[in-house]
Amino acid sequence: MYWTLFLTFFKIGAFTIGGGYAMLPLIQREVVGHGWMDEKEFIDLFAVAQSLPGAFAINISIFIGYRLRKIPGAIVSMFGSVLPSFVIILSIALFFTQFTENSWVEKAFKALRPATVALIAVPCLVTAMKLKLKGAVFLIPLISAVLIWLFGVSPVYVILAAALGGILYDLRMNRRLK
Amino acid sequence: MIYWQLFFVYFKIGLFGFGGGYAMLSLIQREAVDNYHWVTSQEFTDIVAVSQMTPGPIAINSATYVGFTAVQNAGYSHTMGIWGSVIATVAVCLPSLFLVLLISVSYAKFRSNRYVAAAFLGLRPATVGLIAAAALMLMNSENFIDYKSILIFIAAFMATWKFKVHPILTILIASLVGLIIY
Known part of the structure; x- marks a missing residue:
């Protein structure tokens, strides 16, 4: 087995x-x-x-x-x-x-690198469209990306903040309903 | 020392790697490239490219590759590099093992847990930001060396997005283009 x-x-x-x-x-x-x-x-x-x-x-x-x-x-x-x-x-x-060190491989990789970045950008766009981000929710990926990319914030903090934010939002909505 | 660092960093990547392979890239990049300088941004992009063509998840592939390269670059032998590879790969899998064992005990409870579902209200949109950050961090002068790079980026982007060309085919075509134009 x-x-x-x-x-x-x-x-x-x-x-x-x-x-x-x-x-x-x-x-x-x-x-x-x-x-x-x-x-x-x-x-x-x-x-x-x-x-x-x-x-x-x-x-x-x-x-x-x-x-x-x-x-x-x-x-x-x-x-x-x-x-x-x-x-x-x-x-x-x-x-x-x-x-x-092989020049052929290096030549191929020179073109492969920007293509690879494109292969990361596509799922980003596809996921964004699938989630149908609207209004204030759109700010979550925007702020996350800027914090990591421009301000050097660790993705770990962004993940923790996003999870905590989701929980707080849920608690508030529930309180409102009651 | 380097073994301990590798273990710690890849354990962290395994523990916080939410949202799938692409979303984990920014986390791996921040640690392996920016914080510890185990690989250059260019090498990291190469690992991602190779991962697209070989079997297995990017988290595992990067752990195996970086584990070896980090030890080797620190001036140790091939054999010690292989151990680095083993340690990083095991470290990235361990959080999964612990979490699955933990959840298996009462996994119906986990599925219907309100807080888990609520956390994902925030995590899901953040995933898009994590992937975007990974792409933006790689848009640097190491990967984009001239105007031809920008053209290749646009062509590859349109091919995969608009015309649904398979990533492997995109990679093969890009390599051929590289052989011709560089």
């Missing part, structure tokens, strides 16, 4: 490029296919894994591992999903210094 867990998450870790939500359909197919849990249970787990900090794919693998075989299962699943990217990135890190 541990071996199956390890192999399953190793496979998921190795074949999902781009990380995070790209892994979701494969995880779902494997987990539901193995009969480890039904569709509804999986969607519940997904919702919780999403609201936790850290890499989403890791969270969900730990959740599923724990569900099936408690703490050892959680640890085995975690290692299974981490190992492929660990091995790949470590090999790249080991040889990257030699790579960057």
Whole structure:
């Protein structure tokens, strides 16, 4: 069983490029296919894994591992999903210094860097549009970005303030309703 | 010393990395590039680019890469660099492990918890700001070296946003363009 867990998450870790939500359909197919849990249970787990900090794919693998075989299962699943990217990135890190001295690679990266920044800007815009930020709520991402970018505030404080702000807002709205 | 710093920083990244990979970038960048100078802004962008093409979450990829590079740049051997890699990667996963174990005990309660839901009223819009900050922090002279960089940025942005070109394809095309124009 541990071996199956390890192999399953190793496979998921190795074949999902781009990380995070790209892994979701494969995880779902494997987990539901193995009969480890039904569709509804999986969607519940997904919702919780999403609201936790850290890499989403890791969270969900730990959740599923724990569900099936408690703490050892959680640890085995975690290692299974981490190992492929660990091995790949470590090999790249080991040889990257030699790579960057290669003028071809450097040429490619010169163009890749601004393109990568664009690949970060797009999900920012997509998420903003999906949330339909209106009025005062629009100020939250604006102020967060300016604080981090221009004033050097740690994202940790921004995250804590945003969470606290959400709780205070909820408490106030509830008091009003009463 | 450097091992302890790596562990501490990546544990923190794992603990406060809300909102998915892109939202975590500003946090990773602030720590690994600005505060500890483990990698340059350029190297960091390269890690993000490589992460788009390789399997696995960006948080794990950056931990593995930075863990190795930080130890190596501090003047230690390859083997010690590999240990740095292991330590940072384990550290970034540990908060997830603790939290999942904690929540699994009563996870129905966690799901319906009013404060958790309320916190996300603020966290969700802030995520957009976190991603924006990551992009803005990378818009520097190390990554944008000339007017061609700006053109590539605009082209890549339009391709992925308007024409829904897959990020991997965007990256492949950008690399080819780089080989031709530079």
